[in-house]
Amino acid sequence: VCARVCARVCACMGVCRAVQVPCESGQYTKGGECCEVCPPGEGVVRRCGANQTVCAQCLDSETYSETYSHTDTCIPCTMCTGLMRMQTPCTDSNNAICVCDYNYYLNEVSGRCEPCTVCPAGQGVLAHCEHNHDTVCEECIDDTYSDRDSSLDPCLPCTICDEGIEVELSACTPVSDSFCHNPLLPSYTSPTFPLDLSSPSFTDIFPPDSSSSPSPGGESTTAQTSPHFIRPGFNENLIPIYCSILAAVVVGLVAYIVFKSREIGYEHISSYHTDRRIYHTDRSSYHTDKSNTDRSSYHTDRSSYHTERSSYHTDRSSYHTDRSSYHTDRTRDKAGRMIHVCRQWVSGWRRERE
Numbered sequence: 001v002c003a004r005v006c007a008r009v010c011a012c013m014g015v016c017r018a019v020q021v022p023c024e025s026g027q028y029t030k031g032g033e034c035c036e037v038c039p040p041g042e043g044v045v046r047r048c049g050a051n052q053t054v055c056a057q058c059l060d061s062e063t064y065s066e067t068y069s070h071t072d073t074c075i076p077c078t079m080c081t082g083l084m085r086m087q088t089p090c091t092d093s094n095n096a097i098c099v100c101d102y103n104y105y106l107n108e109v110s111g112r113c114e115p116c117t118v119c120p121a122g123q124g125v126l127a128h129c130e131h132n133h134d135t136v137c138e139e140c141i142d143d144t145y146s147d148r149d150s151s152l153d154p155c156l157p158c159t160i161c162d163e164g165i166e167v168e169l170s171a172c173t174p175v176s177d178s179f180c181h182n183p184l185l186p187s188y189t190s191p192t193f194p195l196d197l198s199s200p201s202f203t204d205i206f207p208p209d210s211s212s213s214p215s216p217g218g219e220s221t222t223a224q225t226s227p228h229f230i231r232p233g234f235n236e237n238l239i240p241i242y243c244s245i246l247a248a249v250v251v252g253l254v255a256y257i258v259f260k261s262r263e264i265g266y267e268h269i270s271s272y273h274t275d276r277r278i279y280h281t282d283r284s285s286y287h288t289d290k291s292n293t294d295r296s297s298y299h300t301d302r303s304s305y306h307t308e309r310s311s312y313h314t315d316r317s318s319y320h321t322d323r324s325s326y327h328t329d330r331t332r333d334k335a336g337r338m339i340h341v342c343r344q345w346v347s348g349w350r351r352e353r354e
Contacts, residue, residue, distance in 0.1 A: 025053075025070040035070045041093040043074030058092040066093060083113035087131070099131035103151070106132055116151050122174040124155030140174040147176050 023034035027048055035048030038055035043065045046054040053070050063074035077090035080098035090096035100106050100113035107114045116129030119137035124146045127136035140146050144155035158172030161180035172178035 024068075027070060037068045037070045038065065038072075039068055040066055041091075044069065044071055045073075047071060060092050061090050064090055064092055064095050066095065103129065104131070105129055105134045118149050118151045119146070119153075120149050121147055125150065125152060126154070128152065143172060145172055145174055145177055 025035040025037050025048070027035040029035060029048055029052060030050050033052065036053045036055075038044050038053065041058055041064075042055040043058055043063070044053060045056045048070055056074075058065050058074035061077065063076055065072060065074050075095070078096045078098060080086045080096065083101050083104050084098040085101045086096055087099045088094070088097040103116050104113040105116055106112070114134075117135040117137065119125050119135060122140055122145075123137040124140055124144070125135060126138040127133070129135040129151060135151050138155065140155035143158045145158055146153065146155050156177070159178050159180060161168045161178065165184075166180040166182050168178055169181050170176070170179040
């Protein structure tokens with residue numbers, strides 16, 4: 001009880017000091033008020049001193065502020081230039097994150113972006129090059145190979161020839177794949193010189209006719225068919241044929257489009273005439289209904305008008321009758337009053353004479 005009384009007395013006398021709440025910024029204004037801090041995304045425009053701290057929003061993609069502070073202003077965003085690319089854009093509360101461009105990585109020793117390593121033939125890519133580490137290559141072993149320089153391709157498995165069908169002509173090495181051959185399939189080799197059917201060497205090798213030559217014993221052998229070759233000008237003769245077929249297809253397509261367009265036009269015209277007939281039918285029906293309705297309405301309104309007019313005249317005659325009765329009664333009242341005044345005057349005159 002004594003403590004309460006003392007507290008009230010101190011409050012009334014103004015000698016008690018208020019207990020201060022812990023200040024986050026640790027700085028106070030001249031008036032003793034705790035200085036406010038600017039949150040992330042806002043920077044200090046005017047520091048705390050005589051007045052309270054003034055904060056302002058940082059400009060997105062231009063300035064940023066990442067911490068709570070009562071002194072720091074908005075900081076300009078980092079610009080990614082040269083061999084750097086932007087991984088994360090700058091916001092009002094976070095700075096931009098720049099990393100090395102594609103096909104480059106950051107060398108921790110030199111601190112620069114350097115080109116990614118290309119794995120040579122015989123080695124494959126174990127780990128692709130990223131912005132923070134170089135390409136990791138591995139030797140192609142255990143029936144794998146890599147026949148080109150690459151920074152993307154791993155070691156590829158060697159081809160396995162089908163047992164009993166294909167023959168392995170060359171084994172798989174770290175720099176080349178195995179080569180399999182199927183002896184049952186024909187092999188073709190393209191000539192490296194132009195064929196001349198009229199040359200003697202060609203006719204000597206391939207006789208033009210299919211006649212059989214006699215065997216040493218006098219018996220003839222079975223005729224063998226000579227190979228057929230396409231003349232060089234045969235493909236050129238096909239070009240006019242292809243052009244004619246293409247022209248016929250184009251003409252047919254154009255004719256079909258014209259026919260369909262005319263058919264659609266006829267359908268539109270017939271639909272237009274049908275709609276026009278329906279319009280005129282509806283219009284005539286409308287005028288017919290309107291004329292009948294208007295005439296009946298006109299006669300009804302006219303009869304109502306005459307009825308109201310007769311009622312008006314009846315009321316007017318009643319009004320005049322009532323008015324004449326009123327004036328008659330008024331005249332009678334005036335005459336009665338005059339007679340009453342005269343009687344009073346006569347009676348008064350008589351009393352004065354007596």
